Amino acid sequence: MQYIAPGATLGVMGGGQLGRMFAHAAQQMGYFTAVLDADADSPAGLIAHHHVRSGYLDEAGLAELARHSAAITTEFENVPAQALAALAKTRPVAPGAAAVAVCQDRAAEKAHFVSCGVPCAPHALIETAGHLAGIDVSLLPGILKTARLGYDGKGQVRVRTREELAAAWAELKQAPCVLEKMLPLAYEVSVIVARGHDGQVVHFPLQQNLHRDGILAVTQVPSPDLTPPVQQRAIEAAETIASALKYVGVLCVEFFVLADGSVVANEMAPRPHNSGHYSIDACDVSQFDLQVRAMTGTPLVAPRLHSPAVMLNLLGDLWFRHGDTEVAPPWDRILALPGTHLHLYGKASARPGRKMGHLTITGAMAQQARDTALAACDLLGLERF
Missing domain, CATH: 3.40.50.20 (Rossmann fold)
Structure with missing residues (x-):
């Protein structure tokens, strides 16, 4: 290169x-x-x-x-x-077609995790009525996910019984699916790595994420619940996954941290990730800067977090808080809060569930960023975290 x-x-x-x-x-x-x-x-x-x-x-x-x-x-x-x-x-x-193809198919993605020695949730592929009939009951309750084209909670149904599983597969039009066993989740983290053509890998600090209805709602950095062993296992797993793909570019791997402290890979995205948007305002190099560097053969540098941060996802629902008429949130009041950084995406109109922007709150200390973020939640009508 x-x-x-x-x-x-x-x-x-x-x-x-x-x-x-x-x-x-x-x-x-x-x-x-x-x-x-x-x-x-x-x-x-x-x-x-x-x-x-x-x-x-x-x-x-x-x-x-x-x-x-x-x-x-x-x-x-x-x-x-x-x-x-x-x-x-x-x-x-960058990334190449072969790596992206793995990320596009949940079954291939799970197989890649397993081949890398990275734990993932017990699962089974359902492509035929025979597969459905042969499902091990130990995988229930679980989440049925379409093998392809699912994101932000789309193409996913929670199931508790064989009957619910059969109904869910019918609802998903009997598309190829992966059934994942539901696990005792303590919290969720993501690791964003960048890998160059020369194999050099750098990573951001772990992000702790809160999802609502399958869509990322809040990201906190540093992660308030993270322990050093969890951090080490997640970073090593993400770097192994990227290297085994011969990946070039920015890759996000999402992990579940279970009640017993074990770390389980959930899914990966072959691109910058919603949970890394805080890096624009809180790091000396953003995930998008590293995307540019990786694809151009520019040397990668390890990003440094210079400010603790909280990121709030801004969905189109916020524009309809007071009825059916689209009304912009009170940005002047939001921006009066210290350390707030508003990013709107230039979309012509809002609709419920549509990602319209994000708000990053930085502070000298993590608690300061969190307190300001909670104040922003109150002004926006968002549920506290």
């Missing part, structure tokens, strides 16, 4: 908020940017130097993105792997 210097154009597949924040980081470092997304109003497309308006598998669109770009990345795990493979014939692509 030859170093790609500022002044070149970097391409990204996908025009959502992750692509937007990648483009901001790249532009700050002196790169031009190109985005492929069919939506004329996509958040990343609106701020990129070039916006290729086409589908992910459109040959002409892929060729145009390649013409603009010295290297290409993805902002979304469900960009077709075959599109990345096509682009890789003429341009460096």
Whole structure:
């Protein structure tokens, strides 16, 4: 991999908020940017130097993105792997199609964890009625998840009995699924690593995450419940997973920490992650800076947390707190709180469940950031944590 210097154009597949924040980081470092997304109003497309308006598998669109770009990345795990493979014939692509393909399929993902010696929840693949009938009852209660195209709680159903499992599989249109045993969860953490073409790996501090309805609601850094053994096991597991994939780029691995202190891999995302957005304001190098560095062959540096932080996810529900009319939250009152950093994603309209932005609160000490974040929750009408 030859170093790609500022002044070149970097391409990204996908025009959502992750692509937007990648483009901001790249532009700050002196790169031009190109985005492929069919939506004329996509958040990343609106701020990129070039916006290729086409589908992910459109040959002409892929060729145009390649013409603009010295290297290409993805902002979304469900960009077709075959599109990345096509682009890789003429341009460096990071992460590569093979690694992304593993992350796109829960069964392949679980198999990869197992092959790496990383514990994951007991599970079984359900593709046929025979698989369904043969499920070991010890996996219940569990969570039935579609093997592909699931994120933010979509394509997931909790089941307690064989009858509920059969009904859930029918509800999911008998798509290939993975049934995961529900485990006694103490808390959730994620590890974000960046790995370069030369195999160098760096990581952020562990993030402790709180999900509501399958969507990330709150991230706290440093993790208030983390112990040194849990930290070591999670970091070693994430680095092993990335290295075994020969991964290049930013990878997030989510872990469950169980009541007995054991660490279990949940899932991974081949891109910067919602739980790492705090790094823009609380670290000297953000996850998006490392995404740019990894794809351009720029040396990676270990990020340092300079401020404890809490991140609150801002969903479209906040715009409809007082009825059916869309009303923006009181940002002036939020921004009057010390250490608040508001990031809105440039989406034209709000709707319930839609990620509209995030709010990062930094402080000199973790308790200060937490107290301010709780005050922000009260102003926004968010449930406290």
